[in-house]
Amino acid sequence: MSEPTTDIGSATPVPAGFRSGFACFVGRPNAGKSTLTNALVGTKIAIASSRPQTTRHAVRGVVHRPDGQLVLIDTPGLHKPRTLLGERLNDLVRATWTEVDVIGVCLPANQRVGPGDTYLVGEIAALKRKPKLVAIATKSDLVSAERMAQHLLAIAAMEAELGIEWTHIVPVSATSGEQLPLLADTLLALLPEGPPLYPDGEITDEPEETLVAELIREAALEGVHDELPHSITVVVEEMGLREGRDPDKPLLDVYASMIVERDSQKGIVIGHRGSRLRDIGAAARSQIEAMLGTPVYLDLRVKVLKEWQRDPKHLRRLGF
Numbered sequence: 450m451s452e453p454t455t456d457i458g459s460a461t462p463v464p465a466g467f468r469s470g471f472a473c474f475v476g477r478p479n480a481g482k483s484t485l486t487n488a489l490v491g492t493k494i495a496i497a498s499s500r501p502q503t504t505r506h507a508v509r510g511v512v513h514r515p516d517g518q519l520v521l522i523d524t525p526g527l528h529k530p531r532t533l534l535g536e537r538l539n540d541l542v543r544a545t546w547t548e549v550d551v552i553g554v555c556l557p558a559n560q561r562v563g564p565g566d567t568y569l570v571g572e573i574a575a576l577k578r579k580p581k582l583v584a585i586a587t588k589s590d591l592v593s594a595e596r597m598a599q600h601l602l603a604i605a606a607m608e609a610e611l612g613i614e615w616t617h618i619v620p621v622s623a624t625s626g627e628q629l630p631l632l633a634d635t636l637l638a639l640l641p642e643g644p645p646l647y648p649d650g651e652i653t654d655e656p657e658e659t660l661v662a663e664l665i666r667e668a669a670l671e672g673v674h675d676e677l678p679h680s681i682t683v684v685v686e687e688m689g690l691r692e693g694r695d696p697d698k699p700l701l702d703v704y705a706s707m708i709v710e711r712d713s714q715k716g717i718v719i720g721h722r723g724s725r726l727r728d729i730g731a732a733a734r735s736q737i738e739a740m741l742g743t744p745v746y747l748d749l750r751v752k753v754l755k756e757w758q759r760d761p762k763h764l765r766r767l768g769f
């Protein structure tokens with residue numbers, strides 16, 4: 450029996466119900482975040498930031514599954530700010546937090562929930578837009594069942610204390626693998642439905658271009674229905690760090706085209722006096738910046754390629 454598929458307007462059909470999105474793990478130093486990431490991603494380590502200079506918060510790895518794709522984002526640790534720079538860095542961390550679909554808060558079972566944890570979770574509680582929260586009781590192999598029970602109660606008590614809601618509380622051991630598949634299922638189920646963000650279980654030479662194109666497409670489709678989703682594709686023509694910049698102040702230039710099939714669609718995308726195009730550009734730019742951690746200059750155009758979906762020449766040029 451063949452799987453039902455949803456046509457998302459790209460070349461490869463996506464299984465119905467496929468989910469994709471972003472998560473990050475937070476937790477005090479040594480909570481087990483890196484070990485957990487590696488265990489979830491497994492041997493298919495995808496990308497450890499292919500371009501460190503463009504990436505302040507890198508993609509740590511991609512969990513590929515038949516039913517979904519989970520992209521794990523790296524965030525620096527949050528510290529009690531003592532300087533303006535400290536505050537700025539914390540703002541960056543917070544910005545990333547609001548961009549992900551799920552935050553996994555790692556609370557090691559061999560240590561009591563303490564002030565460091567409550568500070569961190571309190572900061573998450575203060576976000577205007579909170580992603581879904583999963584409490585992960587890490588290092589379960591190090592403790593007795595009794596101690597784990599205590600730990601889980603302490604984690605549950607954080608809800609009332611800090612005004613948050615855990616979607617799930619999952620004990621896990623990254624080293625023994627215990628409950629690891631359950632954690633992957635849990636995280637995946639919290640992602641929105643959508644096509645893979647990375648192609649075919651592997652990372653191309655141009656993961657960032659692919660991702661950027663997808664973010665622009667997403668922004669363009671925000672609030673439009675019916676025919677347009679099938680008729681629009683995005684090509685990143687050129688992307689690179691602007692030369693001659695102070696390395697501490699990088700700027701990523703992105704030249705991209707949104708390709709539609711008809712003049713009438715071009716009108717829809719551009720909007721009244723360019724208002725929609727500006728909104729799409731602004732939304733896409735902030736998404737790209739959050740993803741790559743670099744300020745972005747986005748040059749976004751709309752092109753009509755008549756009936757591109759039916760024209761093999763166009764399709765080839767667009768990479769399908």
Ligand SMILES: Nc1nc2c(ncn2[C@@H]2O[C@H](COP(=O)(O)OP(=O)(O)OP(=O)(O)O)[C@@H](O)[C@H]2O)c(=O)[nH]1
Binds near residue numbers: 587623
């Ligand atoms: N026994 C056991 N040890 C673990 C587990 N997960 C992590 N560790 C160990 O705990 C230590 C810290 O793990 P990391 O994954 O580096 O923790 P982290 O949260 O990424 O640490 P920072 O990078 O300092 O924030 C390492 O020595 C790991 O081997 C686990 O599930 N079981």
